[in-house]
Amino acid sequence: MTAFLDNRLTRRGVLAAGTAGAALLAMPAVLRAQDKSLKIGVYGGYFKKSFDEHIFPEFTKATGIAVESIAEPTGEAWLVQLEQAAKANQAPADVSMMSQTSTLKGQATELWTPIDLARIKSGGDLLERFVNKYPDGRVAGVGAVAWYITLVTNTDVYKEAPTSWAALWDPANADKLGLLALASNSFLLEVTAKTYLGGTNALDTEEGLLKAFEKLAEVKPNVRLWYRDEAQFEQALKSGEIPMGQYYHDVTGLAAADGQPVRSTFPKEGGIQDSGNWVLSRASTKVEEAHVFIDYMSQPAIQGLMSRKVGTAPTLKKEVLDLSPEEFAAVSSDIDPIIPRYDLYTTKADWINQKWTELIVG
Amino acid sequence: MRREAPKAITDYAPLLFPALMLIVFFVVPFSTMIAVSFFKRQQGGFYTPDFVLDNYARFLSTFFGTVLGFSLMLAVLVAVCCVAIAFPFTYLLTKRSRKVQTLWLVGLLSVLSLSEVIIGFAWSTLFSRTAGITNLLVALGLMAEPQALLPSFGAVLTGMVYQALPYTILVLYPALVRLDPTLLEAARTLGASPVKAFFNVVTPALRNTIVATLIMVFVFALGSYLLPQILGRPRHWTLSVLITDQAIYQSNMPFAAAMAVFLVLISLALVGLTLLVGRREAAA
Numbered sequence: 001m002t003a004f005l006d007n008r009l010t011r012r013g014v015l016a017a018g019t020a021g022a023a024l025l026a027m028p029a030v031l032r033a034q035d036k037s038l039k040i041g042v043y044g045g046y047f048k049k050s051f052d053e054h055i056f057p058e059f060t061k062a063t064g065i066a067v068e069s070i071a072e073p074t075g076e077a078w079l080v081q082l083e084q085a086a087k088a089n090q091a092p093a094d095v096s097m098m099s100q101t102s103t104l105k106g107q108a109t110e111l112w113t114p115i116d117l118a119r120i121k122s123g124g125d126l127l128e129r130f131v132n133k134y135p136d137g138r139v140a141g142v143g144a145v146a147w148y149i150t151l152v153t154n155t156d157v158y159k160e161a162p163t164s165w166a167a168l169w170d171p172a173n174a175d176k177l178g179l180l181a182l183a184s185n186s187f188l189l190e191v192t193a194k195t196y197l198g199g200t201n202a203l204d205t206e207e208g209l210l211k212a213f214e215k216l217a218e219v220k221p222n223v224r225l226w227y228r229d230e231a232q233f234e235q236a237l238k239s240g241e242i243p244m245g246q247y248y249h250d251v252t253g254l255a256a257a258d259g260q261p262v263r264s265t266f267p268k269e270g271g272i273q274d275s276g277n278w279v280l281s282r283a284s285t286k287v288e289e290a291h292v293f294i295d296y297m298s299q300p301a302i303q304g305l306m307s308r309k310v311g312t313a314p315t316l317k318k319e320v321l322d323l324s325p326e327e328f329a330a331v332s333s334d335i336d337p338i339i340p341r342y343d344l345y346t347t348k349a350d351w352i353n354q355k356w357t358e359l360i361v362g
Numbered sequence: 363m364r365r366e367a368p369k370a371i372t373d374y375a376p377l378l379f380p381a382l383m384l385i386v387f388f389v390v391p392f393s394t395m396i397a398v399s400f401f402k403r404q405q406g407g408f409y410t411p412d413f414v415l416d417n418y419a420r421f422l423s424t425f426f427g428t429v430l431g432f433s434l435m436l437a438v439l440v441a442v443c444c445v446a447i448a449f450p451f452t453y454l455l456t457k458r459s460r461k462v463q464t465l466w467l468v469g470l471l472s473v474l475s476l477s478e479v480i481i482g483f484a485w486s487t488l489f490s491r492t493a494g495i496t497n498l499l500v501a502l503g504l505m506a507e508p509q510a511l512l513p514s515f516g517a518v519l520t521g522m523v524y525q526a527l528p529y530t531i532l533v534l535y536p537a538l539v540r541l542d543p544t545l546l547e548a549a550r551t552l553g554a555s556p557v558k559a560f561f562n563v564v565t566p567a568l569r570n571t572i573v574a575t576l577i578m579v580f581v582f583a584l585g586s587y588l589l590p591q592i593l594g595r596p597r598h599w600t601l602s603v604l605i606t607d608q609a610i611y612q613s614n615m616p617f618a619a620a621m622a623v624f625l626v627l628i629s630l631a632l633v634g635l636t637l638l639v640g641r642r643e644a645a646a
Contacts, residue, residue, distance in 0.1 A: 076613045080408060181596075182611055224513065226596055232486075239492045241510065349405050353612050357604065358425055360596045 037066040038289045041078065041093035043276070044071030047145065047310070054309040059296055065289050076102055079111075086111055086283040094284035095293055097276045100342040101184065103132050103141045106279065108346075113280040114138035119291045122298045122316060129339055130315040132277050141277025142294050143315035145306070148249035148271040148332065149180075149187070155261040157243035165195045165267045167244065173222045178233040178245030181226040183356040184349075186246065187272045187340040192216045194269045194338050203341050209348075213355055226360055237262055246272070250311035253330050266333040273313065273337035307331045392626075399619035409616050417620035426601075426621070430628065433584060433600040440522045440583035441576045447523070448530035449572065453564060455531075456538045467535070470528040478525065482592035485521045486512060489593070517593040522586055526579050533578060537571040573640050577633050584629055601625055 040056070042048045048071050056067040070093045072078040079102040085092050098106065106112050117123040117131070117139055130143025151162055157176075168177060168191075180186030192212045193202040202208040224242050227233040234251070236242035238260045249271060252264035278297065280290045296302060303314040304322045313332040314321055321328070344352060368374055402412035420426075455466055476484075488494050489511035499505040511517055545567060549559040565572070587602035601621060609618035 080613070083408070182607070184611065228591065232483075232592065236490075239490070241490050241492050347405070349612060350403070350614065353607075353614075354420075357607070361429065361599055361604075362425065362597075 036064055036289060037068065038095060038286055038293055039068045039070060039091070039093045040293070041070045041072040041096035043074060043097055047097070050310040054305065055297075055302070058302075058305075059293065063292055063296060065292060072096060076105070078102075079106060082106070082281050083109060083111055086281055089283050091281040091283040091285075093281065094286040095278055095280055095290050097144045098141060098279045099276050100132065100274070100340070101345045103277050103279055104342055104346045107134055107140050111279075111282055112140040113282050113284065113287060113290075114140065115142055115278075115280060115294060116291065117142075120295045120298050122295075122300065122320070125300070125316045125320045126298065127315060127317060129273075130275065130277075132279075141279040142298065144276045144278040144297065145310070146273055146275035146313040146315055147311075148266075148273055148313060148337065149246050150249045150252070150264045150271040151267050152237060152245055152247040152252045152262060152264050154237055154240045154243035155263050157240050161263055161265045162244070163265070163268055165191050165269050167267075168219050168222060170222075173244055175222065175224045176242065176244050177219070177223045178225040178227055178236060178242040178247075179219075179223055180246060181228045181360070183352050184345045187274070187338065188216055188219075188246075189213070189344075189352070190338050190340050191246075191269070191272065200338065200341050203344060209344075209352070209355075213359055217359055220360065223360075250331055254311070266335045268335065270335045270337045271333060273339055275313075275315075395619045396623055398615050399623045401616045401619075403614055403616045408613060417616045418624070420617060421620055421624055426604075429599070429601050429604060430625070432598070433602070433625075434628070434632070436518070436522070436590075436598075436600060437580045437583040437586075439519060440526055441579040443519065443523045444526050444530040444579045445534075445572060445576055448527055448534055448575075449565075450560070452531050452534040452538050453560065456535070456541075467532075470531055473528045478586070478588045481521060481525050482589050485517065485524070485589075486592050489517050489520075512593050513595045513598070515594065515598055518590050518598050521589040521593045522583055525586070525589065526582055529582060530575055530579055533575050534571065537568055541567065570640070573636060577636060581629060581633070584625065 042051050048069060052069055056069060059065070060067055072093075078096065079098065081092060082096065083106070103112070114134070117126075120126075120142065126143060130146070131139055132141035132143075134140050151165060151167065153162060167173065168179075179188065183189060189203060189209065189212045190200045192215050193200045193208070196215050197203075197208065197212060203212060225233060225236065225245075230248075230251075233242065233245060233247060234255070237245060237247065237252075238255060240261070247264070249264045249266075252262055255262050256264070278290075278294050280287065284290065298315065300316055300320045300322060303316050304327075306312050307314055307321075307323055307330070308327060311331055314323070318328065318332075318334075398409070399417055400413050400415070401409045401417075402414050403409050403417065455463055458466075491508050491510035494508065494511060496505055496508040496511065500508050541564065545563055546559055549563045550556075554562065584600075585602055587600060587606055590598050590600050591603055602625075605618050605621045605625070608614045608621065
């Protein structure tokens with residue numbers, strides 16, 4: 001019996017030692033966190049990988065601020081987490097990459113600490129659409145990454161590139177299109193308004209929205225695939241199975257560079273420009289570091305680096321950038337873009353969603 | 363073996379663990395969902411605890427009624443197809459040698475390891491114009507030129523039957539293996555052909571198993587939301603697809619919860635009705 005007890009005690013001792021050892025091993029990670037650090041939320045997957053590889057190490061080298069990058073889920077899950085955490089005065093990330101719609105939703109609860117543009121050296125060179133403001137003019141978010149959704153075609157099937165979004169409506173393209181499945185990620189209402197109703201301002205009223213829905217309904221017979229999953233459409237576009245549609249300009253460019261028979265065209269009405277902001281949670285105490293970070297990210301040199309390495313469209317005026325014309329064309333265009341009406345997806349979200357679902361399912 | 367009625371509280375102890383699991387993994391999540399379905403949706407935000415019926419009111423429309431009807435019809439069709447294919451197949455399988463049976467069952471189990479995503483993409487390739495099976499038919503001279511078989515209702519049905527078939531067979535297998543062989547011998551001795559014996563003796567003897575399997579496949583198919591998206595057109599989207607849209611893309615948890623509660627209630631009612639009809643027939 002005594003021997004048995006001894007044995008057990010010894011085993012416990014070993015366990016305890018093991019736990020202590022594990023704690024010791026974990027210590028350096030704690031010690032490494034310098035007094036200056038910043039937790040940054042970025043979209044998981046491709047963006048996080050690119051930022052960890054090309055951007056964050058350079059930032060730490062230049063400023064001495066350690067970065068802990070956190071993979072954000074897409075959609076609104078991250079906004080909800082930040083919101084709940086802020087209520088408990090916690091910030092799972094200090095600075096986060098946040099979609100335009102989520103930035104607006106966060107504004108409603110004053111979730112974002114206002115950013116002082118005067119402390120951003122290139123603040124004046126930011127394109128206006130990349131400064132997200134509270135209704136009273138305080139800055140809620142500053143452009144982080146931007147990308148274009150354009151008209152894409154399979155070059156084997158379409159020898160000539162289309163020139164206008166009107167191609168989506170062309171009866172010759174029956175059952176040939178792949179379009180995004182949701183109003184709030186396809187931005188097709190905006191495309192319809194810009195192409196046929198004289199601009200996205202036409203969507204200001206319910207009447208205008210209904211007109212856009214009506215015009216958009218004419219596209220339905222041409223659509224083969226309403227996709228949620230990008231891989232689904234990309235594969236079909238490359239093989240020519242679904243030879244036309246809307247897709248990401250940068251990814252299509254990369255596929256074309258790989259020798260795939262695809263091309264991305266900026267229609268004369270403009271490509272759709274979607275983007276994400278850098279926002280600072282009100283629960284974060286790292287206001288100083290966050291400004292240093294946003295200032296760093298908004299420099300022309302870093303915007304150029306991001307365009308070359310990550311494939312994002314610059315948030316600054318073209319004149320201040322060091323991009324060659326080819327490099328610029330790979331990520332952007334001089335044609336005035338279609339800017340999504342993000343406000344609609346917060347104020348009229350359910351109404352638009354209902355009409356949209358009835359339009360494509362019905 | 364004689365079973366004694368429980369006398370002391372401790373005699374109920376074996377029930378504790380299953381009851382706990384049922385509470386943790388079913389009662390709590392389902393109650394949460396019911397609660398959320400009555401919460402107030404805040405457009406441009408999330409939701410606030412409340413007791414409103416708006417979410418159910420929005421669901422009660424011709425549009426959602428049609429989608430619900432389609433989802434139920436699709437699930438029933440998948441269940442019927444699966445059992446129609448799997449029952450004779452499993453019956454014939456049980457007539458084979460032990461070794462052949464093991465090989466088939468291992469093969470079927472390996473199909474179960476495929477995820478819905480892989481099944482969806484595999485069938486979308488098989489049904490495509492550029493790389494699909496119609497190319498084979500063209501090569502054989504049976505068709506003039508390859509054509510796309512998707513998106514279509516047939517493609518959705520094929521994908522879903524393919525996905526549910528291994529489950530159907532694995533559920534039917536134990537019952538068919540245990541079927542008393544003397545039943546069949548008697549039928550054959552009395553002059554029934556194998557086919558006649560199968561339909562007139564085997565099938566009625568396993569009526570309850572068949573009904574239970576139909577219900578299982580029906581419930582399984584009702585939750586499918588990926589295959590209708592990959593293989594079908596928007597009009598083939600099930601209610602589950604719309605629930606996902608609301609929950610994930612619109613952050614409208616209350617409405618998504620209301621739709622889910624509705625779907626669960628309708629399917630429970632259908633299952634209950636089936637069992638009730640079955641019992642009455644058995645009694646008659």
